[in-house]
Amino acid sequence: MENTNYAIETNNLSIHYGNFTAVKGVxxxxxxxxxxxxxxxxxxxxxxxLRAFNRMNDFVPxxxxxxxxxxxxxNLYGKNVDPVEVRRKIxxxxxxxxxxxxxxxxxxxWGARINGFKGKMDELVEQSLRSAALWDEVKDKLQxxxxxxxxxxxxxxxxxxxxxxxxxxxxxxxxxxxLDPISTLRIEELxxxxxxxxxxxxxxxxxxxxxxxxxxxxxxxxxxxxAGGVIEFDDTKAIFTRPKDKRTEDYVTGxxx
Amino acid sequence: xxxxxxxxxxxEAQSFRHFDLKKKLRISESIIQGLLFFAGILSIxxxxxxxxxxxxxxxxxxxxxxxxxxxxxxxTKWQPGIGQYGIWALVSxxxxxxxxxxxxxxxxxxxxxxxxxxxxxxxxxxxLKPILEILAGIPTVVYGYFALLFVTPILKSFLGEDLSVxxxxxxxxxxxxxxxxxISSMSEDALSxxxxxxxxxxxxxxxxxxxxxxxxxxxxxxxxxxxxxxxxISRAVGETMIVAVAAGAGPNFSFNPLExxxxxxxxxxxxxxxxxxxxxxxxxxxxxxxxxxxLVTLVLNLISQWVVNKFREQYE
Numbered sequence: 001m002e003n004t005n006y007a008i009e010t011n012n013l014s015i016h017y018g019n020f021t022a023v024k025g026v027x028x029x030x031x032x033x034x035x036x037x038x039x040x041x042x043x044x045x046x047x048x049x050l051r052a053f054n055r056m057n058d059f060v061p062x063x064x065x066x067x068x069x070x071x072x073x074x075n076l077y078g079k080n081v082d083p084v085e086v087r088r089k090i091x092x093x094x095x096x097x098x099x100x101x102x103x104x105x106x107x108x109x110w111g112a113r114i115n116g117f118k119g120k121m122d123e124l125v126e127q128s129l130r131s132a133a134l135w136d137e138v139k140d141k142l143q144x145x146x147x148x149x150x151x152x153x154x155x156x157x158x159x160x161x162x163x164x165x166x167x168x169x170x171x172x173x174x175x176x177x178x179l180d181p182i183s184t185l186r187i188e189e190l191x192x193x194x195x196x197x198x199x200x201x202x203x204x205x206x207x208x209x210x211x212x213x214x215x216x217x218x219x220x221x222x223x224x225x226x227a228g229g230v231i232e233f234d235d236t237k238a239i240f241t242r243p244k245d246k247r248t249e250d251y252v253t254g255x256x257x
Numbered sequence: 258x259x260x261x262x263x264x265x266x267x268x269e270a271q272s273f274r275h276f277d278l279k280k281k282l283r284i285s286e287s288i289i290q291g292l293l294f295f296a297g298i299l300s301i302x303x304x305x306x307x308x309x310x311x312x313x314x315x316x317x318x319x320x321x322x323x324x325x326x327x328x329x330x331x332x333t334k335w336q337p338g339i340g341q342y343g344i345w346a347l348v349s350x351x352x353x354x355x356x357x358x359x360x361x362x363x364x365x366x367x368x369x370x371x372x373x374x375x376x377x378x379x380x381x382x383x384x385l386k387p388i389l390e391i392l393a394g395i396p397t398v399v400y401g402y403f404a405l406l407f408v409t410p411i412l413k414s415f416l417g418e419d420l421s422v423x424x425x426x427x428x429x430x431x432x433x434x435x436x437x438x439x440i441s442s443m444s445e446d447a448l449s450x451x452x453x454x455x456x457x458x459x460x461x462x463x464x465x466x467x468x469x470x471x472x473x474x475x476x477x478x479x480x481x482x483x484x485x486x487x488x489x490i491s492r493a494v495g496e497t498m499i500v501a502v503a504a505g506a507g508p509n510f511s512f513n514p515l516e517x518x519x520x521x522x523x524x525x526x527x528x529x530x531x532x533x534x535x536x537x538x539x540x541x542x543x544x545x546x547x548x549x550x551x552l553v554t555l556v557l558n559l560i561s562q563w564v565v566n567k568f569r570e571q572y573e
Contacts, residue, residue, distance in 0.1 A: 054461060061378070088463030098454040101477045101570035110472065111462035145570075158458070165462060 007032045007169055007199035008053065008090075011068035015045070015052050018062040023049050024227040025067070028218060030169075035191055035200045037210035037236065040220030041251065045228025046203040049220070050171050053201060054090040055083040071168075088115055091162035092171040096178050097154035099146035099161075104129075104138050107146050107157055108164045115165050124164055132160035133190050152183025159190065163198075170194065172202040176209065188213045207252055211240050219248045311551060314544035321538065329545070333510035335524075337542045344549055346508035350425060350518035351553065354500055355493035357429025357514060358436055362489055365433075366440030367482065373441070374448035375470040386445070392438040401502030404431035409503065419515050421505070426514035428504035432496050436489045443488065447481020448474055476570040483565030490557045494550065497522040521550045 006029045015023040023045040030036050038046045048057065055076065057063040069076040076086050099107050108125045117124065125142070129135040134156040138149070146157055155175060162170055172191075176184035191200055191213055204210050210217055217239040219232040232245045243249040250256055318324060324342050332343030369389065373382050409427040413420050420426070451474045459469040475482075505517025506527055519527070525543050533540050 056457065056461065059457075059460070084463055084465050087461055092457075092461035094454060094457065094461075096454060098452070098458040100455065100458065100473055111464070114462070114464050114468050114472070161462065 005031055007071070009068075009070040011070060013049075013052065013065065013067035013069055015048055015057060015063065015065050017060070021225070021227040023052070024223070024229045026230050028230060028233055030199060030201060031216065032199050033195050033197070034215040035195050035202060035213055036216040036218065037214035038201065038203045038218045038220060038230075039205075039207060039210050039251075040228070041222075041256070042205070043228075044220040044222050046220055047173055048228070049230075050173055050201060050203045051092075053169070053171055054087045054092050056087075056092065058083050088165060089167055090169045090171060091165065091167035092173065093155070093158050093162055093175045095174040097151055097158055099149070099154050099157050102146065103143045104146050104149070104157060105142040108161045111161050111165045117165075128160040128164040129157075131163050131194070132156045133186065133193070134160055150183070152179050152186060155179060155183070155187060156190065159187075159194075163194070167198070169199045169201065172200060174203055174205060177205060184209070207240075207254075211236060211252075219243075219245070219251065221247055221251075308551070311544055311548045314541060315548040317536075318538070318541035318545040321541070335508040337538045342542070343510070344546070346510040347519060347521045347524050347546060348549065348553065349510050349512055350500070350504060350508075351494055351520040351522070351550070353425045353512050353514055353518070354429040354432060354496075354504055354520055355490065357426060358432035358493040358496075359486075359490060361430055361433025362436040362440050362493075363486060366437045366485070366489070367444055369437070369441045370444035370448055370482075371470050371475070373445045375466065375474065386442065389438045389441055392434070393442070395435070397435060397496060397498040398502065400431050400435050401428075401499040404428050404499055404503035416515065421515065421517045423503060423505035423517035424515055425500075425504050425511075425518055428500045428502075429514060431503065432493055432499050435496070435499065436492050439492065440485045440489045443485035444478070444482045447478040447485065450481065451477045476568070479569035480565055483561060483569065486565075487558050487561045490561060491554050494554050494557065495522060497526050501526045521546050521553075525550075 008030045010026045010028045013023070013026045013028075014021055026049060028036075038050060040046050051057045052065055053069065057065065065077050067077075071086075071089065075081070100110060102110065105125055108128050109121050112121065112124055126135060126139075129138060134153060137153060138157075141148070146154060149157060155178075159170075159175075176187045179187065188209065191202070194200060195215075202210075202214065214236045217234065217236040218230045219239060220228050221231045222228045232239065232243060232248045234244075239248060240252050243252060319326070319329075323340055328342045329344050332341065333345045333349075334341040334343045335346035373386060373389075377385060404427045405423075408431055409420070409422065409424065412424075412427055412430075455473055455477060456469055459473040464473070500520045501523040504523060505519050506523070507517065507519055508524060509516060509518040511518050525546055528539055529543055
């Protein structure tokens with residue numbers, strides 16, 4: 001264990017698209033093996049912020065990031081940092097399930113293989129699927145296409161393939177918003193299991209989900225220049241029961257948003 | 258707010274006809290449907306008509322007492338005038354030039370498609386793609402003389418006297434260059450159509466750009482790329498001017514690319530160009546060759562389709 005309780009920290013992190021600042025001055029310390037939710041109204045930069053954590057914004061040509069993102073005291077936006085290695089350490093689950101058009105087995109084995117996994121692949125596949133609470137449903141059809149699975153199963157497969165490369169942090173971008181309530185519940189239960197080993201950062205539109213599933217909550221809001229920022233970051237309980245910021249209170253009580 | 262609602266209500270009453278659930282005759286719908294059906298049936302009809310005509314005329318050839326299927330498929334000399342009917346003399350050249358063409362156009366076309374779709378900036382792509390497509394607009398007779406007068410001399414400086422003036426290598430290479438933009442452009446469309454979510458999924462696993470392009474995007478685009486390959490093969494097998502100009506003018510059963518040989522298409526073009534009398538054996542033989550050409554294309558299409566179906570990965 002490292003000497004700090006924080007898996008990842010941001011230090012005055014801002015994200016810009018050309019001249020426009022989309023997210024401004026975020027200071028967050030994300031605790032290890034906890035679930036941290038990012039909530040806020042549409043267009044406040046939640047997903048943009050989340051995607052900054054594993055440098056997915058690198059693919060947007062006009063996007064650049066200022067400030068620091070610290071993983072084990074190393075700035076992930078530093079000069080000699082390889083974004084491919086960053087994404088290996090910080091996995092991501094997307095809003096819409098996006099399994100690869102390969103077999104269920106290959107979906108998990110592929111990521112491990114490209115990351116140089118040399119162990120027993122069958123065991124890794126089984127372990128990952130078990131961790132994602134999917135093994136029992138798919139163990140007899142590992143060679144079938146991942147697209148034969150339901151949406152909820154596909155999303156758990158995406159979680160399984162992320163676990164398979166053993167990241168330190170898992171980012172989830174509204175992982176249940178395309179799923180029905182039962183599948184959503186399963187994903188949330190799964191998150192509780194996963195936080196024993198991983199740090200989870202989740203963006204969600206669903207306030208009940210944030211309240212139910214997360215330990216910490218960051219509330220985001222845009223300012224008058226349309227730049228998003230974290231206006232309050234606290235225990236989830238505190239955010240939902242005694243928010244300090246009036247805007248947070250209005251949002252979590254459903255007065256707007 | 259309330260006033261607006263009332264206003265809308267009265268507007269509706271004035272300008273919409275009353276509900277009537279009875280079936281209506283919608284003439285424009287029926288006309289359009291008829292036209293679309295006609296367009297669809299026309300291409301089928303033309304195909305059937307061509308096959309019928311080919312078959313009918315080819316049968317006249319096969320009905321000749323001297324011509325047997327055994328000779329046609331079992332021998333390797335083609336000279337109907339003196340009783341030699343071995344189609345392989347022509348098929349060999351078609352297969353050789355087409356294989357060379359595909360060996361050039363498939364890897365290069367795919368590579369340029371991957372570059373354009375996955376690596377090039379949108380700006381660069383918008384410049385490069387039209388330039389590549391200009392290649393497709395050059396008349397094939399120009400390619401033919403390009404092969405004969407430019408490529409063959411260059412090849413000769415490497416290969417020396419082993420290379421005939423007319424040779425399948427040069428014709429095949431240039432044919433490959435001609436087909437390249439077709440494969441590249443169609444494959445690029447197929448690659449670009451792969452959802453961004455798949456690429457993001459791969460990148461988020463710590464995949465490099467190359468791993469993502471080759472192992473996730475390419476397999477997902479394989480059915481579109483397969484279509485490009487099928488059309489490329491058909492173009493290669495059916496291409497006439499390049500091989501007529503540069504490959505040689507005389508049937509020669511050979512798979513040696515350095516030799517001169519005549520393809521099925523080249524032969525048809527040469528024979529039918531002269532003063533060919535109707536109902537002569539040469540005349541009838543052309544239809545047999547054309548039917549064979551049709552079969553070769555069909556078989557190659559079926560094979561590529563089978564290969565694609567075997568390896569493609571479908572995304573929804």
